[in-house]
Amino acid sequence: MLNSMTGFASAKGAHGAHEWTWELRSVNGKGLDLRLRLPDWIEGLEPALRARLQQALARGNVNLNLRVQSSDQGGRLALNGAQLDDILAALAEVETRALERGVTLAPSRPADLLTIRGVLETATADSDTAPLRAAILADFEPLLAQFLAMRQSEGTALAAVLNAQIDRIAALTDAAAEVAESRRADMTATLQKQLARVMDNAESADPARISQELALIAVKSDVTEEIDRLRAHVAAARALLSEAEPTGRKLDFLAQEFNREANTLCSKAQYAELTSVGLDLKAVIDQMREQVQNVE
Structure with a gap:
């Protein structure tokens, strides 16, 4: 049975004071290229999700995005390093191309970067993120099943x-x-x-x-x-x-x-x-x- 390398799935979940949204998509690729954008403050989440994707997929350029928000007033803001790195890389390319064409751009301010969606996320005040990680990993399985079903249908x-x-x-x-x-x-x-x-x-x-x-x-x-x-x-x-x-x-x-x-x-x-x-x-x-x- 053939599977296509093209697929998409999205979902929402919640656990306690936390809510999240998933988006999983893939397109053609020579090998398996996984790109994950996840909250950095949830320990052990990325390696677990990466291992699960590697187990389920053989080829394709795969993007997994997860945004977690908390309704807990005692929460704190956390910096999403992966999102910030992508933005900085994009800014560097823009500035390089502008210089090549003789265009001078105004310097970027940190405050402007922090207002971009996804750079700052609400993190839990509780240092133990294991229960939240377990809930998110359990919620990932139906998302992955939906994603695989689409790839199978396309196949x-x-x-x-x-x-x-x-x-x-x-x-x-x-x-x-x-x-x-x-x-x-x-x-x-x-x-x-x-x-x-x-x-x-x-x-x-x-x-x-x-x-x-x-x-x-x-x-x-x-x-x-x-x-x-x-x-x-x-x-x-x-x-x-x-x-x-x-x-x-x-x-x-x-x-x-x-x-x-x-x-x-x-x-x-x-x-x-x-x-x-x-x-x-x-x-x-x-x-x-x-x-x-x-x-x-």
Whole structure:
């Protein structure tokens, strides 16, 4: 069963005097890139959430945001270091680009930065955050389940598209095999005419050498191996689509192999109808490669 790398989930939770909001989203990525924005004052929260995400996901650029607020009047304000770092990095880039264009900006004031949403958060006055951490971690599970369900739903749709494309590739491969067989007589007649013309105009030519050259031409125009490999790739792709484990990387590699065989088929065609089939193959394979980029 395929999973997409695209997903989104949001939720709200509460424990005692604390309320929080979740937002979990992901897009395509070559590997697993986790970016977490969490309250720094809740000890042990980030490693626990990071470990859970690493356990549940294999690939994708994943962003997890958690904002915690307290209605406790005895609470205190705490600085969200991760949020501040992102803001400072953005400011530095803005200033650098401004200098490159000769634009002078007014200096940023700390008070202005503190008014940006998320930089200051309300923290608990109680130094023991273990109960709150436990409640938040428990509340994360349904959020993650919702997120995974969306990725699975997207993956089911992807599987249907990919199966249809693989069926099309299989049909075009069979068509290429039929065209290659039908052109065999034409290729043989052409080679015989070329041989007769060469022999008539080259009295001193070595017949063995000529035979070798013609045999080489015949080998270079034979697409049997390409068709066999395309059929093997079709079988491998169908097997990968039925696996339970993440197969996005393998499918991406297989799509490249499909494309290589289609290119070779076109270069060997020497026959308009076979070239047309090869170009249709390349078009479907390119569409398949685009879809594969979304697979976990």
